[in-house]
Amino acid sequence: MDTEIALRVDGADHRLTVDTRTTLLDALRERLGNTSPKKGCDHGQCGACTILLDGRRANSCLALAVAHDGADIVTAAGLAADGQLHPMQRSFIEHDAFQCGYCTPGQIVSAVAMVEEAATGWPSAVTYRHPDGTDGTDTGPVDLAANPDEIRERMSGNLCRCAAYANMIPAIQEVARS
């Protein structure tokens, strides 16, 4: 069965007809030709397909396109407005926080969203244990630059088989610091 939906992707409006079985990821990649989000597992296990979905990071392979009619989507391509790389993208290049590049757009979208989440005080499993014995559910903004374990925890939904993790930490810390 086909259904028509509207999507705003990286600032551009699209109307498209999709099979109701089509994931948001396949709608982007196969229907709209936006291959910035990647298909690594199609099961929400690797994070390569991470996009900003109405402002929050989401695995686009786990979302059905018909369920997101009217959604505002930002991919890693859209983070680089007017051809200017996002500070997170520049920092990933400078710190060599990727190798093959396949998980990278998802990592970067995830990192951009994660910095915002931490700044607004969203807790994590690490926050919960720290600081100083409090339960961590109301700790206010989390200082990522000073807490690399927070970054490790909050970025663990994005797998990197090349294992550039040790370079992602300073790359993200640098952006968080500024």
Place this chain on the structure above:
Amino acid sequence: MSTIAARVMGQALDRVEGADKVRGLAPYAFEHPVPEPAYLSAVRSTVAAGQITGIDCSRASAQSGVLAVLTYLNAPRVGTDDGELRILQSDQVAFRGQFVAAVIAETSEIARHAAGLVRVDYRPRPHDVELADAHGPDQLRVPQQIWPLFPIETDKGDVDAGLASAAIQLDETYRTPWYHHNPLEPHTTIACWTTEGVTLYVSTQYPAGVQHTVAEAFRLEPAQVRVRSPHVGGGFGAKLPRHSDVILAVMAAQLVAGRPVRFALTRHQMFSQTGYRSPTIQRVRLGADTDGRLVAVAHESVEQTSRLREFAEHATRATPTMYATPHLRTRQRLAALDLPSPTIMRAPGESTGLFALESALDELAIACGVDPVELRVRNEPAEHPLDGLPFSSRGLVGCLREGARRFGWQPRDATPRARRDNGWLVGTGMAASTYPAMQLPGTKVTIRATPDGRHIVSLAAVDIGTGTRTALAQVAADALRVDLDRVELRLGDTAYPPAAQEGGSAGISSWGATICAGADELRRRLSTEYGDTVPADGLEVTVDMPENQYLGRYVMHSFGAQFAEVRVHEETGEIRVPRQLGVYAVGRVVNPKTARSQLIGGMTMGLSMALHEASVLDPRYGHVVNHDLASYHISSNADVGAVEAYWIEEDDPYVNPMGTKGIGEIGIVGAAAAIANAVHHATGVRVRELPITCDKLLP
């Protein structure tokens, strides 16, 4: 030979394709825009061995949007003897998960749904899928070849007498599990069959290999097969041999000639279609004096292969290179099982073999009361322990010393369970690493000089994430003695001259040596024919990779030393690795930035190998149960602590004109042993079977 002067080599440059990759704009195989693509979805066997007794495609074929269904009844006969590639050729099933049918449809959703409607009936045969000690000598065989060419068995002196006479004797068995590569980019192909031939976009480490395999299988001339692989989302060996997914895609493309066919393996399918690292059962026997000097080393390994294609994990390959000993023996045996074929996976042999050998060395160090670093220094050979040849360079002791200094190895109380910190047992461990420095045959390069000072360097090499695009351009700039912006490097397309595979840590060495030869030839011709001025229509040379005159006169290896700190929770057995540190002797480092990434990537994959990964076989059905990234756990960000990689300066004039020895694999070698040894130091528990999980550490 002297190494070429480094002006651009040695600079820590950013990846040239970085801006594309961080935006997701670098196209991987599946992503190339093609007109009106059709989509392929595969059906796999549900028995491990047997015969297909019936295939009913009627429901699949009746689906709107289905273009064709492929089975052994209508598939073209392929012209290859490679059993793994001979899919859909008969009613026989050789392993569970083997392709038995496929659907071509207008969309991926239709193809996938219709593939589920194909009904296949089987008459199963009893299968043999478990590698076990129970495999007796009559079921084991000697491998035919150790890739690419290493001795299958080695003998020196009288090992049995040496072991028997040794003051300290050790005899232990170590096991490593199945591992799957799991590059984040699945194996993908776009195939387009036309009257002229076939064009393929493939995620591969070896475009020229795909070209020749497809040409042979479909009875085409190689020139009729064009393979393009501009960007590859990781490989780790899985994308080096040709697998049946490419054959299936080309079969489908032939059936719907004129329409490009897109085929991506699902993550599930990658656990049966793209190779894996064989489990190993390794017996290591060491004999030593009381001061730790080795008298005898015996290393035997049993591994599995398939009935379709032989591959030996060659876990004993590195052993003869490591330590001085008068008596040495290595043996390898294979069991051919009703399973998919294993293949090369990052440091095949070394990574599994040195888990065993370097764990055994640690056990020997404890038995002798000698510090593990000092034990290895004591056993440093003056020349290759097996054949007596000199090493072209051997930096192991330098790496051990520098690593111990940087890590803060001493002071160290060797007593297990001696350090506690807030409920955690803390330990440190180390291991040595090696990997052969190779050049692989089959590379040509074309260099075109233009009158405006540019140099276009073309070859069908690939960048699978190693940094080839950047580092090989740095090599070319120095080979041509020009600035980097005067070099245009063209890769990833068989329209360019053929290139050896990206494998064996030999990419830069093989391709770079050829570029150096091309630069020499260009200079010679410019000098003798053109008065050192590039003619108006440019000058082009094409050369083959030169022979290395020092092969057979020197043994060429990289070396390294790995250190790890491990914390094990006293009550839960939870294992954390807050710090890994490696120091390597890898010849000249072309790009310190991308090289460091390669090394820490290897070390982290070693951590993953040590603690997280294992493919679990269901012996009833012959398949891997945990066939996804949720249950086959690869290290995630939260699993990884500080990972530091360094190298010692090394000028090796014998390996190649750049002095490079390869860096892609050595980082994983020894990493698991360093962690296992640290776990022993922390807990007193010696884990001889990977992965090290908390259940193995609890009393």
